[in-house]
Amino acid sequence: MTQGTGTVDVAPRTGGAPSGAAGAVGAGPGPQQLRRNDTWRVSLRRHWRLYTFVILPVLFLLVFRYVPMIGNVIAFRRYRPGGSMFGDEWVGFYYFQMFIQSKPFWDVFWNTVILGGLTLLVCFPLPIILALLLNELRSRTFKRVVQTITYLPHFMSIVIVAGMVFQLTAINGSVNQLIEAFGGEAIPFMQRADWFRPIYLTSEVWQTVGWGTILYLAALTTIDDQLYEAARIDGANRWQQTWHITLPGIRPTMMVLLILNIGTFMAVGFEKVLLLYNPLTYDTADVLSTYLYRVGIGEGGNYSFAAAIGLFEALIGVALVVTANQISKRAVGASLW
Amino acid sequence: MVTTNTPDITAVRTTTTTVRDTPGYRAFRIANAFLLVVITFLTLYPFLNMVAKAFSSQAYIAAGEVNLWPRGFNLTTFASVMGDSIFWVNYRNTVVYTLLATLIAMALTTTFAYALSKPYLKGRGVLVGLAMVTMLYAGGLIPNYLLIDALGFKNTIWAIVVPGAINVFNLLVMKSFFDNFPRELEEAAEIDGMSQYGVFFRIVLPLSKAVIATMTLFYAVQFWNSWFQAYLYLNDRDMYPVTLYLRNLLAAATSTTDLGSDTVQIQANVQSVAMLLTVLPIVCVYPFIQKYFVSGVMLGSVKG
Numbered sequence: 023m024t025q026g027t028g029t030v031d032v033a034p035r036t037g038g039a040p041s042g043a044a045g046a047v048g049a050g051p052g053p054q055q056l057r058r059n060d061t062w063r064v065s066l067r068r069h070w071r072l073y074t075f076v077i078l079p080v081l082f083l084l085v086f087r088y089v090p091m092i093g094n095v096i097a098f099r100r101y102r103p104g105g106s107m108f109g110d111e112w113v114g115f116y117y118f119q120m121f122i123q124s125k126p127f128w129d130v131f132w133n134t135v136i137l138g139g140l141t142l143l144v145c146f147p148l149p150i151i152l153a154l155l156l157n158e159l160r161s162r163t164f165k166r167v168v169q170t171i172t173y174l175p176h177f178m179s180i181v182i183v184a185g186m187v188f189q190l191t192a193i194n195g196s197v198n199q200l201i202e203a204f205g206g207e208a209i210p211f212m213q214r215a216d217w218f219r220p221i222y223l224t225s226e227v228w229q230t231v232g233w234g235t236i237l238y239l240a241a242l243t244t245i246d247d248q249l250y251e252a253a254r255i256d257g258a259n260r261w262q263q264t265w266h267i268t269l270p271g272i273r274p275t276m277m278v279l280l281i282l283n284i285g286t287f288m289a290v291g292f293e294k295v296l297l298l299y300n301p302l303t304y305d306t307a308d309v310l311s312t313y314l315y316r317v318g319i320g321e322g323g324n325y326s327f328a329a330a331i332g333l334f335e336a337l338i339g340v341a342l343v344v345t346a347n348q349i350s351k352r353a354v355g356a357s358l359w
Numbered sequence: 360m361v362t363t364n365t366p367d368i369t370a371v372r373t374t375t376t377t378v379r380d381t382p383g384y385r386a387f388r389i390a391n392a393f394l395l396v397v398i399t400f401l402t403l404y405p406f407l408n409m410v411a412k413a414f415s416s417q418a419y420i421a422a423g424e425v426n427l428w429p430r431g432f433n434l435t436t437f438a439s440v441m442g443d444s445i446f447w448v449n450y451r452n453t454v455v456y457t458l459l460a461t462l463i464a465m466a467l468t469t470t471f472a473y474a475l476s477k478p479y480l481k482g483r484g485v486l487v488g489l490a491m492v493t494m495l496y497a498g499g500l501i502p503n504y505l506l507i508d509a510l511g512f513k514n515t516i517w518a519i520v521v522p523g524a525i526n527v528f529n530l531l532v533m534k535s536f537f538d539n540f541p542r543e544l545e546e547a548a549e550i551d552g553m554s555q556y557g558v559f560f561r562i563v564l565p566l567s568k569a570v571i572a573t574m575t576l577f578y579a580v581q582f583w584n585s586w587f588q589a590y591l592y593l594n595d596r597d598m599y600p601v602t603l604y605l606r607n608l609l610a611a612a613t614s615t616t617d618l619g620s621d622t623v624q625i626q627a628n629v630q631s632v633a634m635l636l637t638v639l640p641i642v643c644v645y646p647f648i649q650k651y652f653v654s655g656v657m658l659g660s661v662k663g
Binding site: 062065066068069071072073075076078079080082083085086087088089090091092093094096101107152155156157158159160161162164165166167168169170171172173174175177178179180181182184185186188189190192193194195196198199202228232236237239240242243244247259260285293296297311314315318319325328329332333335336339340343 | 365366367368369370371372381383384387388391392394395398399401402403404405406408409412420421422423424426466467468470471473474477479480481482486489490493495496497498499500501502503504505506508509521522524525554555556559580583584585586587591602603605606609612627630631634637638641642645646649652653656657
């Protein structure tokens with residue numbers, strides 16, 4: 023929060039600056055240069071117009087991003103309907119104990135870990151493979167057509183994706199037609215808990231893999247052709263070239279994306295799960311974010327309890343990113359910061 | 360116009376030497392091309408199926424006979440969805456929300472990114488940090504909900520168009536663009552007596568059309584597609600965006616436990632039409648804007 027306080031003192035001073043500084047600016051400041059030693063007073067007088075650009079965005083961030091962060095104190099305070107959004111009385115770790123001791127919490131916790139883990143396992147490597155396959159193409163037109171089409175799902179609303187999933191998996195949908203064509207029995211997919219994970223993963227692959235290739239393809243263009251040339255002269259075949267030149271070439275990109283993926287691990291597709299699941303599939307589909315949504319806003323109205331779970335989930339997320347970042351920094355020298 | 364340099368990822372590698380492919384590699388290339396055709400087809404399939412169902416009659420869908428092509432071609436479903444006045448009210452809402460939210464977002468993001476790109480802005484490091492922290496850690500669902508409630512934004516347009524205003528990723532993309540904006544242009548204008556406002560509005564913005572177009576599209580698609588904010592904060596059916604209209608159609612269809620019943624089939628028909636009309640604007644402009652998106656993503660990956 024130290025950064026937060028630092029900014030708080032920018033805003034009032036900025037607000038006061040314009041009237042006092044107007045005369046000085048009228049005198050005509052020269053070209054603006056980097057002067058690290060300018061005091062706040064000088065800087066504000068010379069650049070007050072620039073500071074006016076900052077006021078609204080900073081206010082926005084403070085109100086809509088930082089107030090909710092502070093608002094998490096209701097995890098430690100009892101919330102009374104109609105009362106303060108920061109709660110009314112301290113209850114310490116009451117709500118944390120409450121969820122840690124509840125069985126439904128641990129069910130959804132493990133569901134989250136499993137669904138997040140599977141998503142990471144499937145949706146992280148597939149874009150790399152697709153990018154490598156695209157990289158072997160020699161027809162520019164063909165490559166561009168494949169790229170254009172596989173990027174498209176990324177632009178679809180989650181509601182549309184959910185709608186497509188419902189239609190394809192419906193009892194008379196295409197998937198069941200295929201099953202019946204091979205002599206199988208139609209399956210009511212969306213009502214079967216054991217089918218939820220495969221369906222969720224498939225829709226996730228469909229929507230993210232094509233778009234996920236972009237950064238890898240960009241990294242691939244930076245690999246020096248001479249490396250391949252040299253490898254060929256040394257007698258390396260295509261597979262060896264891929265293994266020893268291409269993959270190391272895109273490793274920094276891989277690491278950065280892996281860290282980002284690990285960071286969103288606990289927040290697995292909340293909106294998509296919310297659209298796709300139903301009471302029949304809660305056993306496998308219900309994850310932390312949907313569970314806390316239900317107990318908090320959907321049916322329960324137990325804001326403090328839900329906020330405690332949300333805070334727990336977010337802290338795990340932060341811890342995962344920081345850890346992954348440190349490990350990656352040590353091991354391969356690639357990191358987010 | 361100042362343009363952004365991003366690698367051309369549609370380019371194919373050209374070999375300078377005349378090395379013959381080994382038979383094994385030639386086999387791989389054929390298999391690869393085949394695989395990519397299959398992947399492309401599978402990606403397109405849900406769209407094709409949606410279009411086919413939108414034009415099909417209920418009887419054929421119920422019998423499970425609609426896949427790639429419409430069966431029992433008809434336009435009555437279109438007529439009935441388009442005849443639903445609430446659909447058009449919601450559709451118009453989506454347009455209004457998207458325009459207003461994008462406008463607010465662009466105003467805040469552009470000015471903030473520009474200010475943050477100036478090395479002489481004292482306190483810049485703190486401000487960048489202030490924005491970046493929100494990428495790592497966000498308040499979460501419940502505190503956000505209580506905030507919107509406390510602000511009195513519930514069931515108002517503000518709950519939809521304000522909270523998404525600064526996407527930090529977009530902010531950093533714009534900042535890195537402005538970081539590389541030629542200093543000389545701005546200095547020349549300042550020497551001619553232009554104020555910082557003049558420089559920004561008359562020199563910088565007109566020369567940044569490419570990045571502004573890209574970011575506008577990023578935001579517009581995001582707001583067009585969003586549904587959850589509306590689901591959470593709006594109670595009034597007349598205020599719903601079309602995505603929420605669609606979500607309620609889906610929910611109505613799946614809450615029927617007997618998936619074989621007639622109501623569901625009607626829904627499948629109607630759903631497809633509503634889905635088609637919702638994605639249509641995006642699919643129509645997509646081929647033209649795709650390259651902006653791609654360059655935007657790559658710009659964002661450039662550190663700094």
